[in-house]
Amino acid sequence: MRRTFQVAVVMLGVLYATAQLAGYVPLGGDAEAYWLADPIHPYLHSTVGVGYAYLYSPAFAQLIEPLRLLPWRLFDAVWTVVLFMALAWTARGWGLVLVLFPPVLASIALGNIETFMAAAIVIGFRYPAAWALILLTKVTPGVGLLWFAVRREWRALFIAGGVTAAVVAASFVVAPSAWFEWFDSLRSNAGVTFPLWTLPGPLWLRVAVAAVLVVWGARTDRRWAVPVAAAIAMPVPYLTLFALMAVGVVGVLEREPGAVRLGARAARWRLRSSGQA
Numbered sequence: 266m267r268r269t270f271q272v273a274v275v276m277l278g279v280l281y282a283t284a285q286l287a288g289y290v291p292l293g294g295d296a297e298a299y300w301l302a303d304p305i306h307p308y309l310h311s312t313v314g315v316g317y318a319y320l321y322s323p324a325f326a327q328l329i330e331p332l333r334l335l336p337w338r339l340f341d342a343v344w345t346v347v348l349f350m351a352l353a354w355t356a357r358g359w360g361l362v363l364v365l366f367p368p369v370l371a372s373i374a375l376g377n378i379e380t381f382m383a384a385a386i387v388i389g390f391r392y393p394a395a396w397a398l399i400l401l402t403k404v405t406p407g408v409g410l411l412w413f414a415v416r417r418e419w420r421a422l423f424i425a426g427g428v429t430a431a432v433v434a435a436s437f438v439v440a441p442s443a444w445f446e447w448f449d450s451l452r453s454n455a456g457v458t459f460p461l462w463t464l465p466g467p468l469w470l471r472v473a474v475a476a477v478l479v480v481w482g483a484r485t486d487r488r489w490a491v492p493v494a495a496a497i498a499m500p501v502p503y504l505t506l507f508a509l510m511a512v513g514v515v516g517v518l519e520r521e522p523g524a525v526r527l528g529a530r531a532a533r534w535r536l537r538s539s540g541q542a
Contacts, residue, residue: 271353274360278349281373282342292341296376300333300340302326305440311450313457313501320450320501322401323443324436341376348373348380355384355516363511372508378402379505383512386492387520393425399495400429404451405468406495406509408475415483454500464502472498488517 284290294316302319303309304326310317319326332340352373353360363369372379381398386409388395393413400407413422437444455468464471475494482490492513499506 267358270358270361274353274356274364275346275350277361277364278346278352278373281349282345285345286338286342291374292338293344293374293376295378296341296344297337299326299329299344299376300337304330304333305443306446307443308446308450311454313454320454321403322433322436322447323440324401324432326443327436327439344376345373348376351380351384352512355380355387355512357516357519359515359519363515366508366511368504368507369511372505375505377505377508379509380512382406382495383492383509383516386495386513387516389425390488390517393421394428396425397429397432400425401432403500405472405498405500406475408472408498409479409491409495411476411479412483412488412491415480463504463506464497464499468498468500471502488521489514492517 281290285292298310298317298319299321301310301317304323307319307323307326311320312318313320332343335343349364352364352369356363364373369380378398382403385395385398389409396407396410399409410422410425413419413425433444466474475498478490478494478497482488482494493510495513496506496510499509
């Protein structure tokens with residue numbers, strides 16, 4: 266049953282991408298920023314709140330460079346399907362429910378990476394190298410790595426940091442000037458606010474709150490605290506941060522021992538309805 270729901274989410278993604286190609290629904294504005302970013306000089310447009318701003322590390326732009334060879338509309342359609350696939354894998358049977366949650370739908374429609382980040386956090390408990398995605402894009406949600414430090418899981422912390430450092434080194438060899446431009450971009454955007462932001466307080470305060478939450482979660486064995494903290498620590502706190510929070514929490518809880526699966530619950534409901542249980 267779970268697999269059926271996951272396939273349904275992916276098929277829904279294919280339908281949505283087809284509608285994008287046909288012009289029936291808008292294309293992803295954030296995805297277009299990724300597509301437009303030159304991997305050598307990606308920060309020609311890098312001001313928060315300004316259209317098509319690219320704000321991630323040069324490594325991310327270099328990683329998706331093969332996809333940028335596609336025409337824009339096809340790039341966006343492929344990107345959309347992959348986002349739906351990430352939702353299906355992370356949320357398992359709950360993906361069909363979460364896609365109706367406005368922040369999740371908005372995040373995917375924009376083409377932002379919150380769903381990828383949720384998947385990376387879920388994967389990261391077992392394969393810490395996945396944290397490189399977060400550290401090389403939104404950066405501050407990497408406060409979730411305190412989980413490993415508090416629990417003294419030094420090997421996991423070393424893997425996360427080591428893989429990130431290796432990616433940075435390889436990327437720097439390709440385009441060293443882009444890294445200095447990125448640091449300049451981060452400094453210039455520090456303290457910038459925008460009317461559509463949904464969480465109050467400066468970034469440093471939200472990161473501090475997130476750190477406290479991760480430490481508490483690590484000490485009490487509550488993994489769901491990590492995606493919640495990562496969402497609170499988002500550098501640009503738009504409504505779509507709740508997509509990271511919702512998908513990440515569901516993804517973590519679905520993998521907890523004794524988690525109630527959507528398919529199992531539906532099967533029990535059918536048995537009760539037919540009088541067999």
